[in-house]
Amino acid sequence: LDFNESIRNIITLMISRSEIIKNKLNSNVNNSFNYSHLLGLIQNSPLFYHISFQNVNLLPHQKEVYRSLLSRWPIYGLVADEVGLGKTVEAGATIKYLKKFCSVNRSALLVPSSLRYQWQREMYNLFGMKYYVYESASKSLVFSPNNEQLDRLNNVGQGNYFDHGVDNIIFSWHYLRLRGANGKYRLSGADNIDLIVVDESHAARVTEALSSDRNETQLHQFLSELLPQIKHKLLLTATPYQTSLLDYQSLLELLMPRDILEESSFERISQINEERDLSTQHKIDGMLEIIERKTYKPIGISDELDPDNIPSLVNSYEDDLYTLNHPTTIFTIRNTRDRLKKIGYHFPEAEISSKPIALNKRQNRIFTRVNEYIENHLFDFETAVRGSAAGLGFVRTVYQQRIVSSFKACLDTLTSRLNRLQLNIENGYVEGELIEVDVDDEEGVEIISVYERIELNDVHIDAAQIEINFIKEILAAIQNILYVEAKLQDPKIESAIEIVTSHLAQADTIILFSRFTSTTEFLVERMKEINQFSFGRYQGDKKEIIIDQKVYAYDRQTLSDKFSKGEFPVIICSDAASEGLNLQMANVLINVDVPWNPARLLQRFGRIDRFGQKKDHLFFYNIYYPDTIEDRIYTRLI
Numbered sequence: 001l002d003f004n005e006s007i008r009n010i011i012t013l014m015i016s017r018s019e020i021i022k023n024k025l026n027s028n029v030n031n032s033f034n035y036s037h038l039l040g041l042i043q044n045s046p047l048f049y050h051i052s053f054q055n056v057n058l059l060p061h062q063k064e065v066y067r068s069l070l071s072r073w074p075i076y077g078l079v080a081d082e083v084g085l086g087k088t089v090e091a092g093a094t095i096k097y098l099k100k101f102c103s104v105n106r107s108a109l110l111v112p113s114s115l116r117y118q119w120q121r122e123m124y125n126l127f128g129m130k131y132y133v134y135e136s137a138s139k140s141l142v143f144s145p146n147n148e149q150l151d152r153l154n155n156v157g158q159g160n161y162f163d164h165g166v167d168n169i170i171f172s173w174h175y176l177r178l179r180g181a182n183g184k185y186r187l188s189g190a191d192n193i194d195l196i197v198v199d200e201s202h203a204a205r206v207t208e209a210l211s212s213d214r215n216e217t218q219l220h221q222f223l224s225e226l227l228p229q230i231k232h233k234l235l236l237t238a239t240p241y242q243t244s245l246l247d248y249q250s251l252l253e254l255l256m257p258r259d260i261l262e263e264s265s266f267e268r269i270s271q272i273n274e275e276r277d278l279s280t281q282h283k284i285d286g287m288l289e290i291i292e293r294k295t296y297k298p299i300g301i302s303d304e305l306d307p308d309n310i311p312s313l314v315n316s317y318e319d320d321l322y323t324l325n326h327p328t329t330i331f332t333i334r335n336t337r338d339r340l341k342k343i344g345y346h347f348p349e350a351e352i353s354s355k356p357i358a359l360n361k362r363q364n365r366i367f368t369r370v371n372e373y374i375e376n377h378l379f380d381f382e383t384a385v386r387g388s389a390a391g392l393g394f395v396r397t398v399y400q401q402r403i404v405s406s407f408k409a410c411l412d413t414l415t416s417r418l419n420r421l422q423l424n425i426e427n428g429y430v431e432g433e434l435i436e437v438d439v440d441d442e443e444g445v446e447i448i449s450v451y452e453r454i455e456l457n458d459v460h461i462d463a464a465q466i467e468i469n470f471i472k473e474i475l476a477a478i479q480n481i482l483y484v485e486a487k488l489q490d491p492k493i494e495s496a497i498e499i500v501t502s503h504l505a506q507a508d509t510i511i512l513f514s515r516f517t518s519t520t521e522f523l524v525e526r527m528k529e530i531n532q533f534s535f536g537r538y539q540g541d542k543k544e545i546i547i548d549q550k551v552y553a554y555d556r557q558t559l560s561d562k563f564s565k566g567e568f569p570v571i572i573c574s575d576a577a578s579e580g581l582n583l584q585m586a587n588v589l590i591n592v593d594v595p596w597n598p599a600r601l602l603q604r605f606g607r608i609d610r611f612g613q614k615k616d617h618l619f620f621y622n623i624y625y626p627d628t629i630e631d632r633i634y635t636r637l638i
Helices: 005-029 035-043 060-070 087-101 113-127 218-229 245-255 263-273 280-291 310-316 319-324 327-331 337-342 361-376 380-386 392-403 407-427 458-482 491-504 517-530 556-564 598-606 629-637
Strands: 076-079 107-111 132-135 140-143 151-153 168-172 195-198 206-208 214-216 232-236 349-356 429-433 449-455 510-513 535-539 542-547 550-553 570-573 588-591 617-624
Touching (some): 076 327, 087 195, 113 168, 263 280, 263 319, 380 458, 392 407, 407 458, 491 517, 491 588, 535 556
Parallel strands (some): 076 232, 107 168, 510 570, 535 570, 588 617
Antiparallel strands (some): 206 214
């Protein structure tokens, strides 16, 4: 962002290489000039370097991102293209250039654990860059880009990752975000890293509690300490705005730690985007914001502009000037399908269908009692023990989501809750975690804990007994109403299977999503029972294909490859397991439970609505129980 000695050295190197290219060209004029000569020239030309990538051709919008990132110094950026538009390719092209022309040696890719080998494979196969994956369990660096281990270095750990002749390492940020035994983070500026790339960076966010306190996820805390020590840094996410503006703001703050980013700054840029005039005070504050910015030097503003001269600030203000210098403009690069369609891109037509599941009166009665329990009695025991209901609201929401995922999830959730309460009464005390939550890791849910031992008194036991009685009544109703010949009947699961069957008749390929293990387990069992088609499952440690009721286990990549080759037509996935998976072989997506986070819903859709999709028509189904909290949330989402 500033013309400094580092940039001067790079330009000098480029000029010298340009002279070499010119001399080579002149020496080849009188000889036969073939493709290898041309490729050699291009590979040493900063201007045309991206053309030399032999295994990937950058699309126009990807070239735009590549050039935008390389137009700044140091390289800072939040690449926020929608799901499926090629952020990995954009990052890979940028890294390749930086290593070739900008003296970037050590680089670290920080990605979700499940994506480490996918990143390794794509960096190697598309760009020829050799990245090792760090395996924390074995303390080793592994190079296995295409399911075949080609190299392994052992005895690698905190403080010596790069002391083994390896300059490119892929880490799991799930591992790095936790401190080591010495109380320090496992990666730091002491590792002398030139470039950091963080994938799925939306997991690094800040939320605001009712008390107005800022709550950071562990990943945000880690990156807040690490990134200020790193020269070049890229954050990648398709969903920078998850639930509130603070999500986006907290990502930008990671790129500009020396500056304070106020909410009023976003209010100003929002008004400008809506073509509303700013007040005089907003104009003054906007100019002061630009002048006082420490992370980068403002563009188009005189160094002699006096921050104490109010009339001069007002006269200097222009909407375009403010927008040009705003952090959202400086740091964020985002392509959307709507924008790309306007410049000639073609995307498949998408048909979105809502599938409310009709329940009879007796089935509805179960949800009525469940809702009454959740709203009036859930966590009465924890409230009594802790003397407060603080912090229970979000965990209560997770319980609500899990219970309406399916009747099987409802049954398992209540049974687990019943067993835990009964165990607490039997023990006569509580110690450690009070609540266990089955939830995707990246949500950053804090488990409600009581680490010291608390002996239970009559008040505690009475509160637990009230919950126990409610749960037993609901479980008895489930047993009486939903079981037929000792088998649970769930209309939502049956509806999902009907949709699958109808699309298989049209030779379609299908993905079913659920957030919760209980629901996916029940789906697997029901599909085994009907035994009409082979299908795969990708969730947690379950990566398998079921054929004729027999289960065959595979690694992540093999399962993905077999699905892409059409060896089985249906796959059941969880959100976390599917992140980064290229599932565009499918053209039908069924949400067995509808995400309550709109960004997560878009991420699911993006698993099949992405480059490489061969079908012209995509089908999305959202299945939900009517007249439940799931129905109310879904209505808001659409």
